[in-house]
Amino acid sequence: MNPTIVKIIDLMFRGMPEREEIRAMREELLTNSQARYDDLIASGKSSNEALGEVLDNLRGVEELLDEYRREDVQTSAPEQPFAYARFEKMAEEIDRRFAAAADDVKSAADRASTTAEAAFGTAMESVRTAMDSFASGFNGRSAGFDHSGAAGSGEWVRSNVYGGGELLVATADPAHYPRVRVELAADEVELLPSGDGLIHVEIDPEDESLLLVEKTGGCFTLRRNPVSVEPEPPAEDEQQEGFFGFLNKLGRMMRGTIRQMRSCCGLIRVKLPAGLAMAEVQTASGDIGISDLQLGGLSATTASGDINISDCSITGDAAACNTSGDTDLHNVKVGGSLKLNATSGDIMFFEGSVSMVTANNVSGDTEISGVLGQVQSNSVSGDIDICTYDTSVTGIFANTTSGDITVGMEEVLTPAVTANTTSGDVQIECDTDPASAVRFRLSTVSGDICVS
Amino acid sequence: MALSADILRGYTDTIILKRLSLGDSYGYELGKQIGCISQGGLEMKEATLYTAFRRLEGSGLIRSYWGDAQSGARRRYYAVTPEGLERLSRDVENWQETKQLLAKLIEEEPE
Numbered sequence A: 001m002n003p004t005i006v007k008i009i010d011l012m013f014r015g016m017p018e019r020e021e022i023r024a025m026r027e028e029l030l031t032n033s034q035a036r037y038d039d040l041i042a043s044g045k046s047s048n049e050a051l052g053e054v055l056d057n058l059r060g061v062e063e064l065l066d067e068y069r070r071e072d073v074q075t076s077a078p079e080q081p082f083a084y085a086r087f088e089k090m091a092e093e094i095d096r097r098f099a100a101a102a103d104d105v106k107s108a109a110d111r112a113s114t115t116a117e118a119a120f121g122t123a124m125e126s127v128r129t130a131m132d133s134f135a136s137g138f139n140g141r142s143a144g145f146d147h148s149g150a151a152g153s154g155e156w157v158r159s160n161v162y163g164g165g166e167l168l169v170a171t172a173d174p175a176h177y178p179r180v181r182v183e184l185a186a187d188e189v190e191l192l193p194s195g196d197g198l199i200h201v202e203i204d205p206e207d208e209s210l211l212l213v214e215k216t217g218g219c220f221t222l223r224r225n226p227v228s229v230e231p232e233p234p235a236e237d238e239q240q241e242g243f244f245g246f247l248n249k250l251g252r253m254m255r256g257t258i259r260q261m262r263s264c265c266g267l268i269r270v271k272l273p274a275g276l277a278m279a280e281v282q283t284a285s286g287d288i289g290i291s292d293l294q295l296g297g298l299s300a301t302t303a304s305g306d307i308n309i310s311d312c313s314i315t316g317d318a319a320a321c322n323t324s325g326d327t328d329l330h331n332v333k334v335g336g337s338l339k340l341n342a343t344s345g346d347i348m349f350f351e352g353s354v355s356m357v358t359a360n361n362v363s364g365d366t367e368i369s370g371v372l373g374q375v376q377s378n379s380v381s382g383d384i385d386i387c388t389y390d391t392s393v394t395g396i397f398a399n400t401t402s403g404d405i406t407v408g409m410e411e412v413l414t415p416a417v418t419a420n421t422t423s424g425d426v427q428i429e430c431d432t433d434p435a436s437a438v439r440f441r442l443s444t445v446s447g448d449i450c451v452s
Numbered sequence B: 001m002a003l004s005a006d007i008l009r010g011y012t013d014t015i016i017l018k019r020l021s022l023g024d025s026y027g028y029e030l031g032k033q034i035g036c037i038s039q040g041g042l043e044m045k046e047a048t049l050y051t052a053f054r055r056l057e058g059s060g061l062i063r064s065y066w067g068d069a070q071s072g073a074r075r076r077y078y079a080v081t082p083e084g085l086e087r088l089s090r091d092v093e094n095w096q097e098t099k100q101l102l103a104k105l106i107e108e109e110p111e
Helices: A003-012 A020-040 A047-057 A062-071 A084-109 A114-144 A242-262 B002-010 B013-021 B027-037 B047-056 B082-106
Strands: A161-164 A169-172 A179-183 A188-193 A199-203 A211-216 A219-224 A268-271 A278-283 A288-291 A298-303 A307-314 A318-322 A327-341 A347-362 A366-379 A384-388 A395-400 A406-409 A414-423 A426-428 A439-444 A447-451 B062-070 B075-082
Touching: A003 A020, A003 A047, A003 A447, A020 A047, A020 B027, A020 B047, A020 B075, A047 B075, A062 B047, A084 A327, A179 A268, A199 A288, A278 A288, A288 A298, A288 B047, A298 A307, A307 A318, A347 A447, A395 A406, A406 A439, A414 A426, A414 A447, A439 A447, B002 B013, B013 B027, B013 B062, B013 B075, B013 B082, B027 B047, B047 B062
Parallel strands: A179 A219, A179 A278, A188 A268, A188 A288, A278 A298, A288 A307, A298 A318, A307 A327, A318 A327, A327 A347, A347 A366, A366 A384, A366 A395, A384 A406, A395 A439, A406 A447, A414 A439, A426 A447
Antiparallel strands: A161 A211, A169 A199, A199 A268, A211 A219, B062 B075
């Protein structure tokens, strides 16, 4: 038996009821898949190609298994669809207990020596820091995007299941799927060019969790199947009451959280052929890297990861949204409009070309340079730095509350400049013409303005 | 191919009964034969075959038995029952009639 086939079948049957009917089905699918694999290998296919075809042929089996699962669920108590909600509740519970336990420690320390107090304090602090980071990781993950479709309320066509064990490759023909969507949580995502004109998905060889591929309505969607982690049974020493009992329980919860997080943090590589109509990537906390692609449209969204886009050419519109991570675009050509949004991260657009760019930031800095048409940039406390390489610029509109605004021009231009600042300095080092078609409207409350 | 895919789907059971009437077989082999004979025109995936087998077995038209274990797992073979053979011959008759009727209705009439 090929171990990967056994693993794939086992992943599909995970959580299935132990019934003779199910065991027989597993055995039948296993021997059929192995026979198919052997046949493909004998015909000269590579192991990865053969596994891909085996997987393709198992399409629809998940739905069959779901029916069996539903039959069983009807007789048992309803289960929470995802671990997320459970973990969020857990985080609240941890916070509540922490406050109570901290009070306990304080009153105990009043009676004990100061060394004991210090030791407890340090231990508590380190546990709290760890919990905070896990909790924020989770909140980011669950708030990042809507999983309701996956919960069974919407259309969720599971056409394939890919499991790890060795590097597996999912392929699709872009002629049928001109749109590609990637929706993941803590995974790092890379979009790279494909060498053979097909869409490829590559998974970290260490990754043991499931990815779901949905192929509907011309859209190829890749999602992480949230893994429900079985809670660890309480150990005997946890039966004890009081602070130590609590610490043991806390440890168990943390181990569960770590297992859960580990199961959802891989590196996913998606290789795309040139000329796809649209590529969309969403992650909650993972980084997004996109390079050397030619696309009709592009959208990248992450809450706390970084976004790096380099050497890409987009014929239509593009957008990058980020909350706390940095957004860095280098040598990107956008034919349509480009929207860049960030909250506390920096926005950098270097050496690219775009006909219309809108950049919104709160506390991060914004730097835009290249062949620019119209630029609209807003920020609250971040600085705005814009540099145009040629005479194609038609307008620069920049607003900030406390940041500085700097506009640089590499070619000689005589723009119409309106610069407003309440308490800052204005410095204009070029000729201006109020009647010019090239308009710069720059305004800040307390920052400085410089045009050169 | 949209129309023919619909027609083919309606004959899944008949196709399986026909193949099994020529000899016992197992899922992968049967699927492969169907793919070869139809020159790739009809592909039956695991899920389709599995549901059809359960349906046919449930109505007593086929029966299954396990082959010898090979490295831990056994192959499940299927055989057609006398009831299955009866159903097959009725299905074949029905198909002949349907085929002639459709030909009359949709093929071009000779001058």
